[in-house]
Amino acid sequence: MSDPYPYEDQEAFDEAADARERVFAALPPAQGRGFAVTWWGRAWLKALEDTALELAQLKAGRRLARAGAVGAVSVRPGRITAVVRDRGGALHRSDVLLHQLDGDDWDRLLDMAVERSGYIAALLDREMPPHLVEDAAAAGVELLPGIGDLEPRCDCDAWDHCAHTTALSYQVARLLDQDPFVLLLLRGRDERSLLDELQVRSAAAADPAPSGREDGAAEGVDAADAYASAFVLPPLPTPPSLPAEPGLPPVLDTETAPPGDTDVDALEFLAAQAAAEAHRLLADAVATGHQQRPVPEELTPSADAARLAAAAPPEHIAVRLARATGRDREGLALAARAWEYGGVAALTVLEDAWTPDAKSAARARAALDAAWEEDERPALKGSRGRWTVSDGAGQLRLGRDGRWWPYRKERGRWAPAGPAASDPAAALATALGTGQG
Structure with a gap:
């Protein structure tokens, strides 16, 4: 610097x-x-x-x-x-x-x-x-x-x-x-x-013409010559560029009837999601610094269902995803919303209540004390990493990383209202629908 x-x-x-x-x-x-x-x-x-x-x-x-x-x-x-x-x-x-x-x-x-x-x-x-x-x-x-x-x-x-x-x-x-x-x-x-x-x-970077060939193709080396050179091989060609969008999955709507009770709509949806996920993974793999990033943990079936539900599948597929993961239809919709706001971290805050240890609880109390002036501070009731406004209109949930997640009541259930914030006042403003910077 x-x-x-x-x-x-x-x-x-x-x-x-x-x-x-x-x-x-x-x-x-x-x-x-x-x-x-x-x-x-x-x-x-x-x-x-x-x-x-x-x-x-x-x-x-x-x-x-x-x-x-x-x-x-x-x-x-x-x-x-x-x-x-x-x-x-x-x-x-x-x-x-x-x-x-x-x-x-x-x-x-x-x-x-x-x-x-x-x-x-x-x-x-x-x-x-x-x-x-x-x-x-x-x-x-x-x-x-x-x-x-x-x-x-x-x-x-x-x-x-x-x-x-x-x-x-x-x-x-x-x-x-x-x-x-x-x-x-x-x-x-x-x-x-x-x-x-x-x-x-x-x-x-977009100039496709390499030196030595007018047609843009990379020059090759004869295999016998390469072997005779004591395995001193030329540099590998430049990797292909990332496609602008995921590839199209195969069309399953053919004149041949599907076997048994195969759900063609579900297969097409899964194929499209697999293509989108493959494109995302490839983009990450070719990005600068990819090798320094930690390998993410494999998704559980429950988390993967939330990821798929966030892609707005047809209703009968959403019902199957909910049933397979022990959720009702509304519970899956809440899980999908949480996934959109913050992936695995947001889904964990939605579905897994936790009790902060003494150090985390002290940090949380200090953050809450500093977030508002005395005459502005809302009345909050805390329990197991969750602080609820006294009138029940909104709730703050503390993530294990110390960030605050906004929640609001919808049809009798607590629903995620936005992404996490480091400032509890900002998170609560999102939950209550009153905040802007």
């Missing part, structure tokens, strides 16, 4: 960054609501809160940000700046610095984006793929801040993060809701130059 001050003095740094500066107007207060609703906003919050050393500073900064105390925010490579009003009314210029990525980091990130199926099209359409952070980390590039990465500068003369710089850091989560490219600008590249370079690399 490069120094956030690659110039000899502050004036030179500011002059170089001004051309790429973006200014966001002050956002309105967010009393009683979570700070972020998008994946990118929540990812920033999780990184901020997971690396914070002082819970009291987090709470004080969150209070100021919720009250609308953060003014217009300037975002430049390596720096965010705003004027923050403290609880006494005094104004403070606050800056938070984040190391810019160096040239090698950007090369790895852009090469990974070009190689990964779907990333190039999404980025050129100004959409930020949610898994970009994970795949970048696998390629050795950290986009989100880690411990000590956010360097505070505030004229209140605090020696470390103060309430003002923390409030500014919280406000960035809301900016990422508006435009996730803010994170890449902070890391050193503005959107236009990034997309221009991405187009150049994509065009170069």
Whole structure:
């Protein structure tokens, strides 16, 4: 990582960054609501809160940000700046610095984006793929801040993060809701130059003509010559590119009647899902950093039924999936919804109640205490890793990884209401249908 001050003095740094500066107007207060609703906003919050050393500073900064105390925010490579009003009314210029990525980091990130199926099209359409952070980390590039990465500068003369710089850091989560490219600008590249370079690399990668053959076919080596060369073989040809979409399964609607009681619709559905899953697995296998990822555990029949149900099978197939896994039809629908929100982790939270150990319970209580001001805190009743609002309108469920899952009552059953959040206030706002960042 490069120094956030690659110039000899502050004036030179500011002059170089001004051309790429973006200014966001002050956002309105967010009393009683979570700070972020998008994946990118929540990812920033999780990184901020997971690396914070002082819970009291987090709470004080969150209070100021919720009250609308953060003014217009300037975002430049390596720096965010705003004027923050403290609880006494005094104004403070606050800056938070984040190391810019160096040239090698950007090369790895852009090469990974070009190689990964779907990333190039999404980025050129100004959409930020949610898994970009994970795949970048696998390629050795950290986009989100880690411990000590956010360097505070505030004229209140605090020696470390103060309430003002923390409030500014919280406000960035809301900016990422508006435009996730803010994170890449902070890391050193503005959107236009990034997309221009991405187009150049994509065009170069798409050139199919290898040297030496006009028809595009790779040159081969005679087997006898290869054997005679003491097994010094030429490099293998470039692997074929990932297809744009899964292959079409065979058509089973023929003039020949199926044997016995064969369910042709079920076979066609399973074949289509197998093709889609094979395409997903191949995309993961050819992605940069695949070899560093842990091998996922094999799905249980119950979890696999939820995965299949999430693909909206015909009703009679859904009934068979429910019966085979000991669920009723509504229970399978809830399992499918949980799968869409978070895969195995979300399904486990839905169907397996657990009692947190003493350490996990203490962390949960601290997070709940810090999530709301005293006059905003809802009345929650806790039991076995689940906290229910006193009027029964919503529920928080704690996952084994420390994330909070929103639930709401539907037809007498608790139903998953959204993906997990690191902030219990954001999760509860989702459950109650009242939150936006």
